[in-house]
Amino acid sequence: xxxxxxxxxxxxxxxxxxxxxxxxxxxxxxxxxxxxxxxxxxxxxxxxxxxxxxxxxxxxxxxxxxxxxxxxxxxxxxxxxxxxxxxxxxxxxxxxxxxxxxxxxxxxxxxxxxxxxxxxxxxxxxxxxxxxxxxxxxxxxxxxxxxxxxxxxxxxxxxxxxxxxxxxxxxxxxxxxxxxxxxxxxxxxxxxxxxxxxxxxxxxxxxxxxxxxxxxxxxxxxxxxxxxxxxxxxxxxxxxxxxxxxxxxxxxxxxxxxxxxxxxxxxxxxxxxxxxxxxxxxxxxxxxxxxxxxxxxxxxxxxxxxxxxxxxxxxxxxxxxxxxxxxxxxxxxxxxxxxxxxxxxxxxxxxxxxxxxxxxxxxxxxxxxxxxxxxxxxxxxxxxxxxxxxxxxxxxxxxxxxxxxxxxxxxxxxxxxxxxxxxxxxxxxxxxxxxxxxxxxxxxxxxxxxxxxxxxxxxxxxxxxxxxxxxxxxxxxxxxxxxxxxxxxxxxxxxxxxxxxxxxxxxxxxxxxxxxxxxxxxxxxxxxxxxxxxxxxxxxxxxxxxxxxxxxxxxxxxxxxxxxxxxxxxxxxxxxxxxxxxxxxxxxxxxxxxxxxxxxxxxxxxxxxxxxxxx
Numbered sequence: 001x002x003x004x005x006x007x008x009x010x011x012x013x014x015x016x017x018x019x020x021x022x023x024x025x026x027x028x029x030x031x032x033x034x035x036x037x038x039x040x041x042x043x044x045x046x047x048x049x050x051x052x053x054x055x056x057x058x059x060x061x062x063x064x065x066x067x068x069x070x071x072x073x074x075x076x077x078x079x080x081x082x083x084x085x086x087x088x089x090x091x092x093x094x095x096x097x098x099x100x101x102x103x104x105x106x107x108x109x110x111x112x113x114x115x116x117x118x119x120x121x122x123x124x125x126x127x128x129x130x131x132x133x134x135x136x137x138x139x140x141x142x143x144x145x146x147x148x149x150x151x152x153x154x155x156x157x158x159x160x161x162x163x164x165x166x167x168x169x170x171x172x173x174x175x176x177x178x179x180x181x182x183x184x185x186x187x188x189x190x191x192x193x194x195x196x197x198x199x200x201x202x203x204x205x206x207x208x209x210x211x212x213x214x215x216x217x218x219x220x221x222x223x224x225x226x227x228x229x230x231x232x233x234x235x236x237x238x239x240x241x242x243x244x245x246x247x248x249x250x251x252x253x254x255x256x257x258x259x260x261x262x263x264x265x266x267x268x269x270x271x272x273x274x275x276x277x278x279x280x281x282x283x284x285x286x287x288x289x290x291x292x293x294x295x296x297x298x299x300x301x302x303x304x305x306x307x308x309x310x311x312x313x314x315x316x317x318x319x320x321x322x323x324x325x326x327x328x329x330x331x332x333x334x335x336x337x338x339x340x341x342x343x344x345x346x347x348x349x350x351x352x353x354x355x356x357x358x359x360x361x362x363x364x365x366x367x368x369x370x371x372x373x374x375x376x377x378x379x380x381x382x383x384x385x386x387x388x389x390x391x392x393x394x395x396x397x398x399x400x401x402x403x404x405x406x407x408x409x410x411x412x413x414x415x416x417x418x419x420x421x422x423x424x425x426x427x428x429x430x431x432x433x434x435x436x437x438x439x440x441x442x443x444x445x446x447x448x449x450x451x452x453x454x455x456x457x458x459x460x461x462x463x464x465x466x467x468x469x470x471x472x473x474x475x476x477x478x479x480x481x482x483x484x485x486x487x488x489x490x491x492x493x494x495x496x497x498x499x500x501x502x503x504x505x506x507x508x509x510x511x512x513x514x515x516x517x518x519x520x521x522x523x524x525x526x527x528x529x530x531x532x533x534x535x536x537x538x539x540x541x542x543x544x545x546x547x548x549x550x551x552x553x554x555x556x557x558x559x560x561x562x563x564x565x566x567x568x569x570x571x572x573x574x575x576x577x578x579x580x581x582x583x584x585x586x587x588x589x590x591x592x593x594x595x596x597x598x599x600x601x602x603x604x605x606x607x608x609x610x611x612x613x614x615x
Contacts, residue, residue, distance in 0.1 A: 010061070011053065017114045018052045018084070019045055025107035026100070047091035048084055048107075055080040061119075074116060081111040138166035139204040139231075142197060144221055146170035146177050146187045149235055150209040154183050165205055171197050191221060198228040208234040226519050268557070271492040275357060275399065276301040278330075282355035283308060284340055284388055285362030287315025289445060290403055293484035294359050295319055302328045307353060309336040310362070340384030350391040357491055360388050361403040363419070370415035371537045374588045378580055381418035386425050386577065393433040401491045402426050402439040404499070406476055406543045409441075413539065417592035421576075423499060428570050430497035438494035440487050441501045441563070443476025443543060452510065456517040465529035466514045473535070474507035474542050486560065493556055499563035500556075507543065568595060 022044050059076040085108045092099050141157065143150045154167045171188040172178070178189035188197050197203070206225045210218065218234070225232040281298050285291035286308035292315075298306060306323070310316040320335040327333055334353075338345045340362045363381050364370050370377040385402065392400045404423055407416035423439045430437040446453050459466045482502070490500040511530060518528045535541065556562045568576075576595060580588060 013118055014052060014056060014061075014115060015049065017118070018048050018111065021107045021110035021114065022048055022088075024110060025103040025105075043091050043095045044088050044107075048088045051084040051087035052080065052111075055083045061115075077116050077119065078112060081108060081115065084111070138164055140168045140202055141165040141205045141207060142188075142194070142201065142203040143167055143170045143185075144172075144191060144194070144206060144208045144225065145210040146172035146174065146182055147210070149211050151182055153207055153209045153235065154185060158183065165207075168201055168203065169197070191224060194224045195228050198230060203228075203230055205231045205233070208232065211235045223516075226516055229519055229524055231522055232520070268489065268492060272488055273301050275492050276303050276488075278302065278304045279356040280305040280353055281307065282349075282353065282358045284310070284358070284360045285403075286310045287312050287319050288361060289480055290483055290487070291359070291361035292319045292322075293480045294361060294487055295323060297481070297484045297488055298359075299323060299326070299328065299331065303331055305332045305334055305353065305355075307334045307336055307349075307355060309338055309340075309349070311337070311339045313337055340388055341379050343387045346387045347391045347394065350395045350397070354395055355397055357399045357401070358388065358392050358397055359401050359403065359487055359491070360385060361487075362388075363403065363422075365405065365415060367407065367413050367415045367539055368536045370418070371413055374414040374585050374592075377414050377418045378588060378592070381415070382421050382425070382577070382580070385422040389426055389429055389437065392435050392437075393429050397435050399491045399494055400426070400435050400437045401487055401494065402437070403487055404439045404441045406441055406443045406501075407540075409543070411593060413537075414589055414592060417589075417595070421592060421595065424568055424573055427497045427499075428573055431570075433496075436494040436496050438490050438497070439499045440490045441499060442478055442483050442486060443504055443507075444478075445483050446477055446479050452513065453517060456514055457521065460518060460521050460523060460528055464523075464527070465531040466518065467531050467533050468511050468514050469533055469535050469539065470541065471509075471511050471532060472541060473510045473539075475510060476504040476507050476543055477513070478502065478504055489557060489560065493560070493562075501561040501563055503559045503561060 026044075059080045061076060061080055085104050088107075089099050089101075089104055143153055150170055150172075154170070157163055157165050157167045167183075167185055169186045169188050170177075170182060171191055171194060173189070173191050175189065177187045180187050188201075194206070198206070206228065208218070208221055208225060210221065213221070222232065222234065276298055281303045283291050283294050283298070283306070286295055287310040291310070295306060295308060308316055308320055308323075316335050316337060320333060323333050336349060338349060340346060340360075362384060364377050389400060389402075391397075402422060405416065405419050407413065408420035408423055409416075411417045411420055426437045426439055429435070444452070456466050486500070486502050490498075493500065514530055515525050518525050572595075576591065580591070583591065
């Protein structure tokens, strides 16, 4: 209905109501042949007709959207009616010399009842007829949390005609609310019984509305909700709501990283700003999952120059274009196409730009692939690291941070052994160099290239089944932003030769991760299926972040350990680096895995002595 038609209709309705109320109020109390009737009714009718419309326009009664009427609209009606009655009382006193208070009180009550009822009837009609017809195609929704946030979500869903969701009930752990109704929705008790509540109420979607809860509580609620098999969404965090980053209506899907159950690492912004602001920063492997996120995090601190070094032309192009869209004033982004295996090129880059901080993320990381191609792992992970680290040492770079992995701990595979050897290179250089070298270990990164989650999603899209190696296999997981923040924070903590490790909580069973990915994709485990394929070459059943001999008590920073990793001596290291190019694949595997586990150092040095004597 147009505004003009809407206003005309309301004016006619109100005119009938105010005139009707005056006559009814009078005839309830006085006989028809009362000598004051004609003068009273004429003065009252004329004055209330003009007064009501004047105050109705003043308080906007003809422009309000009554489908969404609330207490505020009722207050406006009460004020308009009350002032109209006062005007009538004044007119009666002036023109008739008498005020019929009881008749005006009845008139006032009839006005409130009829005018308020005429407005609220619009909402009743909408809720009863229009909404009920639309509910047929909407998803029955359960809101977790019957607090103020839950009520805001429910009100938003009830008011919004276009939303595909319809709230059915709340579920809350507050016993005092159990069995009550809020906004017409019943409050169910005990979030631990979400699965039963979903089944009993034919719920098709869940919204978690407890933004002020801590991370561990939210994780439990999200896991309980995901286990129901229906789609799960959550309100933003309370700090994001308070800072205005998002609104209550910005409800997001629950993602697999929301189920990790661990508070994310927070940065020491002052220390990082001191190291990065107005400095030249070099990131190797800048086009990769970790490298590109490091670049995004570094950009927050307004570096003078950010060098994006990578071998893949397309990946460097993509991160370069992304960063240029939001580059801060005074920051220069420099894409550099180079291979860390090209020693001369790496040294030339260091000499030209002389970066203040280097984050070395370039590496081959896929375990089965590197098991099949050990020489390539050696060239990239060992000699590539050696080239970049020695260039940093030669040109006096301030800080060098190596991105390592939990697979470097007691590695049975080539990839882990090469990363442990890269740690040793950095640790040995740290003994004599002015550059502060450090390594950072973390577990599997959710969503990174080659990780299990993208593979699971691809298998789900194809209709399944999901392939899992072993039902007992576990891994540590973290998000890409977490991993990148740890790398950046380590650069501020480095004093030389440390191996930093994130407290990653409890390891996660791969099969449980697979089930969660299936359910978050809107499918059932029975529908997709899980197939166990067996452990692949070089894989471990369980990963470790630190060898027992490396563990130190306490944290050097919240959620960050420092390991006591011991490298082989420089003479042993240099001998291996000299001999690796002459070995075949089998020898490379045996030597690297043995050295990484400190098992064949003695035999290796005996071999060196024999070569020296022979020479």
